[in-house]
Amino acid sequence: MAKTKELSKPEKKVRERNQVKKGSHGGSQILLLEDVLHVGRQGEIVEVKAGYARNFLIPNGYAIIPSEHNMKRLDKFKVRVTQMRESRIADLKSVADQIVRTKSITIEANANEAGDLYGSVGPQEITRALRGKNLLVEPEMVVLPEPLRHCGIYPDVQVSLGYDIHAAIEVTIIPSGSGKKK
Incomplete structure (x- = not known):
């Protein structure tokens, strides 16, 4: 009986995947x-x-x-x-300084004779007014507890720029000339 030489197969290299590790809470x-x-x-x-x-x-x-x-x-x-x-x-600090130097912005909105707005003024409109003054602010940065629904002066509207940098601006809402009149 002749001895047969066993051929060994080369070992496959198993490539490790970059698997996401689980945290203590299962995430x-x-x-x-x-x-x-x-x-x-x-x-x-x-x-x-x-x-x-x-x-x-x-x-x-x-x-x-x-x-x-x-x-x-x-x-x-x-x-x-x-x-x-x-x-x-x-x-962000320079933007905050520019906002403080700007002091106030004026927004026109449709309102009735009593000064109640037909809609509301929210972060989008305030951001649009600030961008009109060349201040790069996003709507998420404007902090309002609720939308502004009346004409008037709102002296302390907060703008949170991130990294604990805040600025305050005065927002004045005036009725536009296209309001409904009877």
Whole structure:
């Protein structure tokens, strides 16, 4: 009997997938690349719902899976991240100063003779008026407890620019000439 030489098969290299680690509450742990409102700041590892991470944060580039490679890459760019954050804060402070220097804005709205508006003035209209004065403000930044429904002067409308930077502006609502008259 002749001995047959057994051929050994080469071992397959199994490629590890970048799987999302589970957190203590059952959510997915992700590494934030940008500040995300109500989630966390740039460079933090946070736990969010799996679908939120998989369908929104990761595809839009707000977060990545916290692997060793990504952590090293983040450490490398942390200096640049802090410089970007500091420049962003400086820009927001200058916008806040411009808002304070502007002091007041006037918005025309349709109103009846008693001064009640037919609609309301909300963050969209205030943002539009601020942009008319070359101030880059988003509607989410205007803080109103409820929409403004009457003509008059509202002396302390808050604008929250982020990073705990706030400014106040006076909003004056006047009736427009196209109001209904009987």
